[in-house]
Amino acid sequence: MPDYGHDLLFGTFITPDAADPAAAVARARDTEQAGLDFATFQDHPYQPRLLDTWTLLTWVAASTERLRIAPAVLNLPLRPPSVTARAAASLDLLSGGRLELALGSGAFWDAIEAMGGARLTPGQAVDALDQAVDVIRALWDAGARGGARAGGEHHRVAGAKRGPAPAHPIGIWLGAYKPRMQRLTGRKADGWLPSLGYADPAALAEGNRVIDAAAEEVGRAPGEVRRLLNLTGAEIGPAPRGFLQGPPEQWVDELLPLVTEHGFSAFFLATDDPEQIWRYGEEVAPALREAAARERTAPARPRGARPAAARAARRDGIGYGAVPASLADGAVEPGDREYDRVRHTYMRSGSPGLVLRPADADQAAEALRYARGQRAPMAVRSGGHGISGRSTGDGGVVIDLSRLNRVELLDRGSGLVRIGAGARWSDVAAALAPHGLAIGSGDHGGVGVGGLATAGGLGWTARLHGLTIDHLAAAEVVLADGTRARADAGTDPDLLWAVRGAGANMGLVTSVEIRARELGEVVFADFAVDAADTAALLQAWGAALEEAPRELTSFLRLLPGRRGSGPIASVQAVYAGDDTEAAGKALAPLTAIGPILGRQAVRAPYRALMPAGHRPHRGAAGPVMRSALLDHLTAEAAEGIAAVAGSGQSLGVHIRAVGGAVNDLAPDATAYPHRHQNFSLAAVGAGPRVPAMERAWEELLPLTDGMYLSFETGTGPEALHRAFPEPTLSRLRDLKRRYDPDQVFSTNFPIPPAGR
Known part of the structure; x- marks a missing residue:
């Protein structure tokens, strides 16, 4: 079976034991501190010896900083999907986009019926799960017109108000073992989450085959479904005793084929032992990542085939299949679920043909080179406040710099700060406050750094400190030809002069260095x-x-x-x-x-x-x-x-x-x-x-x-x-002729090059 090219994720599968409530939270903190990615918890609402999983997830999210969380799997028959959708979106918003949603069709029907749930046949349970996925996604689609209408006999919404939208596109994973559930996974899910105790490698291979075929039947690339695995009955120990029962090097040898031959890219260790968690995070996970990097031949996750409706939303003049691999994960098309999240600016409705979200300056340069090759307009966006609406890029390619958001104090003595163009001024103020520093920067914390720091910057301290650009010491810029340049007083001072007031015309600014002032x-x-x-x-x-x-x-x-x-x-x-x-x-x-x-x-x-x-x-x-x-x-x-x-x-x-x-x-x-x-x-x-x-x-x-x-x-x-x-x-026209003679940057008060 193929390697689907997903990055590797590692986590724990922790028992939500009601007899020791603090233990589950402590193990989640251990998971985070050990460098793992996820903590997941089983969900059996009919078990009085277990904590309520949804309440526990919320508590864990509040008790950690970066740890991602998921139920594994949520008991759908006792959790109505319409309420689950809003609960999941709310927790995702509160946690800063750290929730994924794993769903199960139901088991232990006597216990479910005793709790007031309806007993379903296996076929009905699959149908109910199918309808639940549609209901949940319809309610999350807050940007769609009208009330949400989805579902069928078992679960449905009929004109319900949509929203709230999650903080990020929550993945829906399904725990599936039988072919009908696996076909549903291939058609609609973002992930497949079986447990090793219920599926041996042969069963995993057959499940992959069924899922891939179902995905292709509806125009999806098989790689759109991440393969995840609960590792039950496993233990890191001093000597080999069986499959995944032995030293870390044995674990790497036995897990590596699951990555390279069966396409699994996330592994959740079922344990409540702190020592096992730490050894998994410090000895197994990094070693497997290293081994996989040597062995894997698959490219970064392909965007692949797309449903007909998504393909129909594509715009003429844009080569969607030519998007560079490094930018694929951050690219959003009109048919994507994330589209409504990135299409608009603060004050303007937009309909771009493609939004690229580079993660660093090199990717920003690659995005610019790609955009120049399209027969469509290009726009650059930092924070997206965008009063004029010129960064919506209607019909064209938008280079969204929101991921370039790092704020770094370079020198406390001089107050020199390096700030990514995609950061917001609230981020800057928060980062500088502990040092007793501030940068005057407009009057709204949601404004992006890039736009304001290249136009002027009328802030709350303007009469005392001047404009934001008056303290700009350097800028990192991607020029119109796709090359990177630094502009400061000693290197290309003409470009620095132009960036301080007309930067949007001269290049794509990825970061700036500004001198902050003492201000408590x-x-x-x-x-x-x-x-x-x-x-x-x-x-x-x-x-x-x-x-x-x-x-x-x-x-x-x-x-x-x-x-x-x-x-x-x-x-x-x-x-x-x-x-x-x-x-x-x-x-x-x-x-x-x-x-x-x-x-x-x-x-x-x-x-x-x-x-x-x-x-x-x-x-x-x-x-x-x-x-x-x-x-x-x-x-x-x-x-x-x-x-x-x-x-x-x-x-x-x-x-x-x-x-x-x-x-x-x-x-x-x-x-x-x-x-x-x-x-x-x-x-x-x-x-x-x-x-x-x-x-x-x-x-x-x-x-x-x-x-x-x-x-x-x-x-x-x-x-x-x-x-x-x-x-x-x-002077600006002369510099425009030098830096951008072809007027690549022409959407924000375009300055014609000298001679034109």
């Missing part, structure tokens, strides 16, 4: 202010900020009134320091800008200002956004902003204070040249067509000076010149 606690204040006299309020707020100490940065949001009430201003301010007396003096002028409807102020660590915000992206029609910069909030400008906010088509107007340290740099120090303005303005329109708001905006525009491009959904030469006024634009 800050004072955060939040005011709600009556904005009936909007123009006067804006002038007062602007004047207060221009006179404020640099430690104070404030953002103001104008929100339209609801149900007959007048407009309200939400004013938030951060004093970058823990001196509450100084903070009070700095904040006092903000309390006089208008009638205060409510206020609060707290001292908090900087990381508290950057909550995770990692909610799944569901997409939306997406608003219109307009961006501009202002020197001052003059009476005329304030009236113009009030008109935009009061157009009846605005969801809100956001004004961010800049100035201060932002303006300490010369306009030509970075590719972000706007170094004299004091305010950044963004207007959000309620829909794709907002003519009244647009008219008010056009009247305001002559009073503005420049634009922060990440808040703008419009495109075209006028927007480009507002984002990059001369001589910045000409």
